[in-house]
Amino acid sequence: MNNEKLNIVWIKRDLRTQDHKALFxxxxxxxxxxIIYLIEPSITSYxxxxxxxxxxxxxxxxxxNDCLSIYNRKVEILYAxxxxxxxYFTEQYDINTVFSYQESGIDITYTRDKKIKKLFHERNIEWKEYQRDGVIRGINNRMGWDEAWKITMNSPIIKNVFSPSNTSNLQHPFLLPSSIKHSLEKYNRNLQPAGEDNAWKYLKSFAQDRGKNYHKFISKPLASRKSCGRISPYLSWGNISIKQTYQFVNNHPNKAIYGRAFSGILTRLKWHCHFIQKFESESEYEYQCVNQGFEGLHYxxxxxxxxAWKTGQTGxxxxxxxxxxxxxTGWINFRMRAMLVSFLCHHLDQDWRRGVFHLANLFLDYEPGIHYTQFQMQAGTTGVNTVRIYNPVKQSIDHDPEGEFIKKWVPELNDIPKRYIHEPWTMTRLDLAFNGIESINYPDPIINLKERGKAARLKIYSHRKTEEVQKEKNRILVLHTRNNTSKAI
Ligand SMILES: Cc1cc2nc3c(=O)[nH]c(=O)nc-3n(C[C@H](O)[C@H](O)[C@H](O)COP(=O)(O)OP(=O)(O)OC[C@H]3O[C@@H](n4cnc5c(N)ncnc54)[C@H](O)[C@@H]3O)c2cc1C
Structure with missing residues (x-):
């Protein structure tokens, strides 16, 4: 054992160097x-x-590490x-304190944290875990939550400064295997670029100009790509904090001009914490219906x-x-996410658990606390929210009237005239011939939309009335709402 006394900062979903309480x-x-980051095989293979x-x-x-290197510091990546x-570290060093943020994660990270807590306790190590954004640990109702969120958002942002490190290079046996390192070094340029500097670039360009039509285009699959914040991956992985984002938008001079747009995004920053707060209270939402009365629903x-849904071949x-x-690209707007889930669970009659990991894998901004609860809201298994069964043809006519988004991603339909782009199957042979099209290399619809929509509505609404769902509804309202009787937020 090296008698050197040492503290550890354990980085999780807080991949930034500013407004960082644990580093501070x-x-x-x-x-x-x-400073360490752990790539844990049991967790990354989940x-x-x-x-x-x-x-x-x-x-x-x-x-x-680009920012930290001038202080002779770095985030050490450990594969362990x-x-x-x-x-290992507690055997090799005299560890005093571990600093980290609280993690509102899934079952496996929660179980891991409990095991680590026990280890630290046995070895007399203090673990200081700090509140992440506006998510409060250990509460069993929402009394005072809104006020606490506001206070947190308006509290001073931490200005991190770093002293030069004198610690010699850390010796450990947990080097990242070179094959994994190579695979991580690659980056798909169609995805949003990672890192704190890029988080600020996106946020600044939103407030400067991009966001002026935020509220107008939020449901449009194409226009929203520019007008939405596009800060979700940065918030999910902690390249920027909710507080930094909130204060930047709230104090920006353009708030006076783009008031509606800015208040729209500020509200959603609160939703971000609100959803994670639900998950913090009940992380079983990853695999269990929010309203357990829906466990009996047959699909x-x-x-x-x-x-067909997973590969974009539904017709x-x-x-x-x-x-x-x-x-x-790793990103689509809220409305299209909701529509994909609604189509899967209602029209295609699939249990939400069959699609939830597919989207989690694809969303670059995957955030467990938001993902599972949002997914279940759209699947209709919370029992407290209004069920919306989105008609994909209506959504298409309303939000992509010219079919520009469709043609960009379904090039098989490039030659289809605008009036048929939302329902290409309605083109007769004569229509095809008239438009100089020999055939369409695109699947026919895999279901009858009207019939399936009707059946789904009947199924979900009648199940909502069952005793098991109603009983659970009251329990959920007590846990997740302010006055226990109001609608879930
Ligand atoms: C089925 C489904 C799954 C989802 N999974 C995720 C997920 O894993 N991670 C994730 O960050 N968002 C998720 N969302 C919420 C939402 O779609 C995204 O946050 C949003 O599209 C991100 O784009 P943006 O940064 O441009 O958002 P903006 O509209 O610019 O909003 C700014 C920020 O507010 C938060 N926010 C916005 N909308 C919501 C919302 N409805 N609920 C909670 N927070 C919100 C996000 O942090 C977002 O980055 C999901 C929505 C659905 C319907």
Whole structure:
């Protein structure tokens, strides 16, 4: 054992160097400290994680290290289970304190944290975990939550400064295998670029100009790509904090001009924390219906339909364009996300669990706390929110009237005239011939939309009335709303 006294900063979903409480407190303490990020095989091989997430994390760390290198500091990436790594460090060094943010994660990270807590306790190590954004640990209702959120958002932003490190190079046996390192070094340029500097670029360009039509275009699959904040991957992986984002938008001079747009995004920053708060209270939402009264609902779960949905081959142009765009770029807007889930669970009659990891893998901004609860809201299994069954043809006519988004992602339909782009199957042979089209190399719709929509409405609305759902509804309202009787937020 090396008798050197040491503190550790454990980076999780907080991949930034500013407004960082754990780094700040480590600096303040008298002891030298190291900064680590753990790539834990048992966690990264879980079905919610994809290569694009890991690459985003890796490149975010490289950006952090660009900032830290002048202080002779870096985020050390360790390829190890947390238990293994911390056991090693506690045997090799005299570890005093571990600083990190609280993580509102899925079951496996929660179980890991409990195991680590026990280890630290046994070895007399203090673990200081700080509140992440506006998410409060250990509450069992929402009394005072809104007020607390506001206070947090308006509290001073931490200005991190770093002292030069004298600690020699950290020796450990957890080097990232070179094959994994190579695979992480690659980055798909069609995805948003990682890192703190890019988070600020996106946020600044939103406030400067891009966001002026935020509220007008939020549901448009094409226009929203420019007018939405596009800050979700940065918030999800912590390249920027909610507080930094909130204060930047709220104090921006353009707020006076683009008031409606700015208040729209500020509200959603609160939703971000609100959804994670739900998950913090009940992380079972990853695999269990929010309203357990829906566990008894039967689905036909057709594999062919599922595969067509996953690959963008359903024969419904806006559904397929959205899925293919997501596969290629890692982002689609809220309305298209909601429509994809609604189509899967209602029209295709699939249990939400059959699609939830597919989208988690594709979203570059995958955030467990938002993802599972949002997915279930759209699947209709919360029992407290209004069920919306989106008609993909109507969505297409309303939000992509010219079919521009569709044609970009479903090029098989490039020659189809505008009046048929939302329902290409309605073209007769004569219509095809008249438009000089020999045939369309695009699947026919895999279901009858009208019949399936009607059946789905009947199924979900009648199940909502059952005793089990109603009983659960009251429990959910107590846990997630302010006055226990109001609608869920
Ligand atoms: C089925 C489904 C799954 C989703 N999964 C995720 C996810 O894994 N990660 C994620 O960040 N968002 C998720 N969302 C919410 C939302 O679609 C995205 O946050 C938003 O599209 C991100 O784009 P943006 O940064 O341009 O958002 P903006 O509209 O510019 O909003 C700014 C920020 O507010 C937050 N926000 C916006 N809308 C919502 C919302 N409805 N609920 C909660 N927070 C919101 C996000 O952090 C977002 O980055 C999901 C929505 C649905 C319907």
């Amino acid at each position: 407190e480590a600096e303040k303490s008298d002891l030298p400290y190291i 079905k919610d994680t994809s290569q694009r997430h890991l690459q985003f994390v890796y490149h975010s760390i490289l950006k952090m 289970e947390a238990y293994e790594a911390f056991s 036909s779960n057709n594999n062919k339909f599922l595969e 419904f142009p806006l559904i397929d364009a959205s899925m293919r765009c997501l596969i290629a």
